[in-house]
């Protein structure tokens with residue numbers, strides 16, 4: 001869905017547990033940009049859908065996990081060659097604290113401290129810096 005700026009709004013879930021977050025490599029899909037980079041679960045808002053609802057829906061569809069969406073950490077507007085996106089990043093956690101992502105979904109629990117060493121889409125730079133600094137605080 002296009003926002004007021006003409007950007008495509010995207011809801012993203014930072015599903016965290018014990019200092020780790022769920023990420024996967026972007027699968028190679030026909031017409032889908034940036035294959036091979038790591039990503040958080042998320043996707044475009046459907047017409048009339050809030051970024052929060054999109055984040056919850058995409059987390060469910062992509063990881064198989066029912067999640068509780070928490071606070072909106074950050075909104076980033078970024079222009080890619082494939083278009084302008086407005087990324088809404090939400091803290092999230094599995095509704096069932098012991099639940100694991102669906103086998104075959106490709107999602108893994110990555111230590112937050114490792115995220116700076118992995119290649120993500122460039123719009124993720126600010127949220128990665130924020131997550132890395134909060135992991136430093138926890139470690140210190």
Ligand SMILES: Nc1nc2c([nH]c(=O)n2[C@@H]2O[C@H](COP(=O)(O)OP(=O)(O)OP(=O)(O)O)[C@@H](O)[C@H]2O)c(=O)[nH]1
Pocket residue numbers: 010012029031032033034038039040041042043044080085087121122123124
């Ligand atoms: N899921 C996800 N999307 C991200 C991240 N970072 C980031 O810039 N994006 C961008 O958010 C946009 C929406 O993601 P999407 O997964 O629905 O897009 P897509 O084009 O792969 O999906 P589609 O095949 O349904 O069109 C894409 O432009 C994607 O590059 C991230 O960490 N996770």
